[in-house]
Structure formats: C-alpha cells, structure tokens
Amino acid sequence: MNMTAGKDFIAxxxxxFGRYTPIGTAIGCLVFGMSEALRNFxxxxxxxxxxxxxxxxxxxxxxxxxxxxxxxxxxxxxPKAWAEPYESAR
Numbered sequence: 001m002n003m004t005a006g007k008d009f010i011a012x013x014x015x016x017f018g019r020y021t022p023i024g025t026a027i028g029c030l031v032f033g034m035s036e037a038l039r040n041f042x043x044x045x046x047x048x049x050x051x052x053x054x055x056x057x058x059x060x061x062x063x064x065x066x067x068x069x070x071x072x073x074x075x076x077x078x079p080k081a082w083a084e085p086y087e088s089a090r
Contacts, residue, residue, distance in 0.1 A: 006063060013066045019076045031069065035062040 010032050017031075018024025042051065042058045051057050 010062065010066050013070055016076075017069050017073050019074070020079055020082075028069075032062060032066060035065040 014025050014028035014032060017028040018026070039058055039061045041047075042061070043055075047058075
C-alpha cells in the first residue's frame with residue numbers, strides 16, 4: 001500500500017502553523033487531529049447526507065481546515081538550517 005493520503009502535507013502544515021516551535025506544532029497537530037476525528041464522526045453517524053456534497057466533502061474536511069489555517073496564519077521565515085542536511089560531528 002504505502003499510501004500516505006496527504007498526511008505528509010498535513011504534518012508539514014502543522015510545522016508551519018506552529019511557527020517551527022515544538023509547542024506550536026503540538027497545538028497544530030491537536031487541531032488537525034480534531035479535524036480527522038470530526039471527519040470520522042460525520043462518516044460514522046451518517047451526517048454526510050446532511051452536508052452539501054455528501055461523502056466526498058466529509059473526506060475533505062481535514063484538508064480544507066489545513067488550507068484555511070495556513071491561509072490565515074502569520075507568515076514566519078523558516079529557520080536558516082531548514083534545508084541543510086544534518087551531519088554528525090563524529
């Protein structure tokens with residue numbers, strides 16, 4: 001299988017939303033985790049019949065919330081060593 005279903009995008013969005021800090025990233029992960037739980041809740045209790053677009057809209061909820069939070073979050077410059085590979089001092 002080896003399919004991530006876009007979770008790598010959500011993980012990167014958590015880091016950006018958290019402004020590259022551990023506490024902020026953890027808060028971002030909680031927000032996105034709650035959006036996943038909301039999606040599961042909607043699918044389990046068949047509320048997707050009430051939502052416009054139905055089943056597909058219920059599946060897209062975490063990704064929509066991810067995009068909205070990234071659009072409305074503050075712009076922060078990435079750390080200088082963000083794209084540099086780690087080399088041990090050994």
